[in-house]
Amino acid sequence: MNLQEGKHLSRAIWMAVAIAAAPVANAAPTLTPVGPLDTNVLGMSADGSVLVGTPIFGGYAFRWTREGGTENLGGIGGNVQISRDGTAIAANVLVDGNPEAGLWLGGQNWRPLGGLGTSGCPDFSDSYGINGDGSVVVGLGWDGCDAYGFRWQDSTGMVNLGSLEGTSSRANAVSADGSVIVGWDSAETGEWRGVRWVNGVESLLATPGGPFLGSANAISSDGSVIVGGEAGKGPTHNKAYVWTAQRGGIVIGMLPSDDQLAGAYAFAVSDDGRVVGGASGAQKRDAFVWTPTTGIFKLQDYLVDLGVQGLDNWVLDTVTAISSDGRTIAGWGYRGPKRHSHVQGWVIDGLPPFVDTDRDAILDPVDNCTLRSNADQRDTDSDGYGNRCDPDFNNDGIVNGADAAYMRSVFGTADPNADLNGDGIVDSHDLAILGNFFGKPPGPSGRVAAASEARTANAIR
Numbered sequence: 001m002n003l004q005e006g007k008h009l010s011r012a013i014w015m016a017v018a019i020a021a022a023p024v025a026n027a028a029p030t031l032t033p034v035g036p037l038d039t040n041v042l043g044m045s046a047d048g049s050v051l052v053g054t055p056i057f058g059g060y061a062f063r064w065t066r067e068g069g070t071e072n073l074g075g076i077g078g079n080v081q082i083s084r085d086g087t088a089i090a091a092n093v094l095v096d097g098n099p100e101a102g103l104w105l106g107g108q109n110w111r112p113l114g115g116l117g118t119s120g121c122p123d124f125s126d127s128y129g130i131n132g133d134g135s136v137v138v139g140l141g142w143d144g145c146d147a148y149g150f151r152w153q154d155s156t157g158m159v160n161l162g163s164l165e166g167t168s169s170r171a172n173a174v175s176a177d178g179s180v181i182v183g184w185d186s187a188e189t190g191e192w193r194g195v196r197w198v199n200g201v202e203s204l205l206a207t208p209g210g211p212f213l214g215s216a217n218a219i220s221s222d223g224s225v226i227v228g229g230e231a232g233k234g235p236t237h238n239k240a241y242v243w244t245a246q247r248g249g250i251v252i253g254m255l256p257s258d259d260q261l262a263g264a265y266a267f268a269v270s271d272d273g274r275v276v277g278g279a280s281g282a283q284k285r286d287a288f289v290w291t292p293t294t295g296i297f298k299l300q301d302y303l304v305d306l307g308v309q310g311l312d313n314w315v316l317d318t319v320t321a322i323s324s325d326g327r328t329i330a331g332w333g334y335r336g337p338k339r340h341s342h343v344q345g346w347v348i349d350g351l352p353p354f355v356d357t358d359r360d361a362i363l364d365p366v367d368n369c370t371l372r373s374n375a376d377q378r379d380t381d382s383d384g385y386g387n388r389c390d391p392d393f394n395n396d397g398i399v400n401g402a403d404a405a406y407m408r409s410v411f412g413t414a415d416p417n418a419d420l421n422g423d424g425i426v427d428s429h430d431l432a433i434l435g436n437f438f439g440k441p442p443g444p445s446g447r448v449a450a451a452s453e454a455r456t457a458n459a460i461r
Helices: 003-021 299-306 401-410 428-437 446-460
Strands: 030-034 039-044 050-055 061-065 069-074 077-082 089-095 098-106 109-112 125-130 136-143 146-153 157-162 169-174 180-186 192-198 201-204 216-219 225-231 239-244 248-253 263-269 276-281 285-291 295-298 314-322 329-335 343-349
Touching: 039 077, 050 089, 050 343, 061 077, 061 089, 069 089, 077 125, 089 109, 089 125, 098 136, 136 157, 146 180, 157 169, 180 216, 192 216, 192 225, 225 276, 239 276, 239 285, 248 263, 248 295, 285 299, 285 329, 295 299, 299 314, 401 428
Parallel strands: 039 314, 039 343, 098 125, 125 169, 146 169, 169 216, 216 263, 239 263, 263 314, 285 314
Antiparallel strands: 030 343, 039 050, 039 329, 050 061, 050 077, 061 069, 077 089, 089 098, 098 109, 125 136, 136 146, 136 169, 146 157, 169 180, 180 192, 192 201, 216 225, 225 239, 225 263, 239 248, 263 276, 276 285, 276 314, 285 295, 314 329, 329 343
16 A cells, blocks of 8 residues: 555545544425415514414414414414414404404413503504513504504503604514513604614614614514614615614615615514514515625525525515524515415524624635635635635645645646635735645535535435
């Protein structure tokens, strides 16, 4: 056996031992349809195990689990929401012919929560959000045809949250402990302004000199991160935003669109505030995700890049819920050969963490150099490693003298493989990159790691 053969055998043995010792590879993310056709998913428990929704034209609320499928809960639907612990559900019910916010009691039984006055318009109240354990419900209450946000709990009943200028308001979501509520308050011009109520005290999210912030639609469990839509500076308010007390409102934008009516709205946020989801577009909308390092991107494109199966004949329209850890995302879309064929809910399980270690706006699972910034993802030898982290020109798994010899042979030329930084010439900058990798493997690469995990999982099966 010569030295080279010995090296290859040694590497093969090491790989075999590594595979044998490795834990079972993570299952690939999966997309699962939720509920019957022509229904929406509107809410999800914090751990992603229970989802709720309603038919697109209302009629009833439903509860869905992976084990039990769809359960018809009765009621009349509305903006059906579920508590973080998955035990309580809020939706609308019909009382003497008038819609009214209600709490699910099991089966098809509901507890009506009343209204703000003795008459409605015709609704007495409409539920929009529920806290962590189901003890607090928030929404829109009516006193005649005057509408205001409400907060309900058993000890106080339905409490009118009021309006800053005496116009109207609505409560859309509430923190896990029930102390922070977010929604909108109507200006005298009729524009909906994002607001929060902290222990019942209302304030605008926008600050003088900052961007306009429209309706606040979702809140993190601790109440520190708020997301919404209809934000922007100047006369156009059509972008999604993220708000924190420390940084104020940050306009996170919208997906590229030629439609003059396009806009973006954030409807869901993870517990740490680092994964935000919603919808962007106009007549043709697409579900989006935003993270601080990647910015806003089309969720369906990312899932295709991850290799998620089952996306054929789907258009993912809107993200409506994100699990506490950001790794389960749910929403609704169109399913069929044409856009707008049938509405259906969906849930995506097993997503890898939304991490971009090198901050090049490419998430690690699909980044071909996870520790070296390379937004162009240039990979001239198509081995899954970006050039920026791949001075292993002979693909033997280690950067060594053979690779240095190759670079010397093409030094001063435009050799695409040895031009590691992509500036059009092999020079001292590329040599410095090779020097940093000498004696080390190329990468790491999220794409190579994913392919290796898939092979390992198949071998174990």
